[in-house]
Amino acid sequence: MEKNVLGTHVIAQIGILVRDIEKTCEAYAEFFGVENPGWSFTAPVEMARTEYRGERSEARAKLAFFKMGSLQLELIEPDEHPSTWREYLDEHGEGPHHIAFRIEGMKDKVMTLELNQMPLLQKGEYTGGRYAYIDTLESLKVIIELLENDKK
């Protein structure tokens, strides 16, 4: 594989799976003495066009974002529909799920990764951009997420 396929090695986000986002949000806000950012739902499937392991999924999650220095810490409480969030939470329990990178050219990058034994786990759209989770567990020991925001 070409080196540096992502075009970056700046970690933009750490994602942590939780079972009760309100409680954990409160714990983070208290512990770090920052404002509780509240949580919001991911877009519904019609808008998010979520695909998990190649199939359309109804899955949604509650998300909360804390700014922790130059990166975001994201809390994720998934629903019961099939997703990488639900699968990983069921298998590993609460805790870190992914590290994320801001990239450009999502389709090409995902294709290159898939051709190199790093399969797409899940993808979806959000207002102003799209994400893809890649199964890099074997080589990097952590799932990576690609985030691509539309040019403004």
Add this chain to the structure above:
Amino acid sequence: MEKNVLGTHVIAQIGILVRDIEKTCEAYAEFFGVENPGWSFTAPVEMARTEYRGERSEARAKLAFFKMGSLQLELIEPDEHPSTWREYLDEHGEGPHHIAFRIEGMKDKVMTLELNQMPLLQKGEYTGGRYAYIDTLESLKVIIELLENDKK
């Protein structure tokens, strides 16, 4: 507990447990197109004065550090002696273990945390400073590490 006991919410490091640090180092260097930083051993117990769950431990680990934007990504391959690294690796497999914060006043901070149901898991010394892992799994869903470097 007083809010913001750490005095910071800047994530300085994310630590990932691995079983073969040479292989995973190579994978990171290749994937992100950066130089392989190599690994080094933590200090021997006489110097590190490692304590795990209140008892002196011979535990050492191989460590490698990648600069990933403003934070370090640390790979950790523990030996077989008792440590939070070994325990977590045995229970959870390879993957993220902690997020770390640079602090001042280690003793006071660890004491405050312990008084607030966030027990010290492991501590030790390294050249120029000291570390402590805190069991914040219940509230924050991830272990945190405090890093204190000596003033130069």
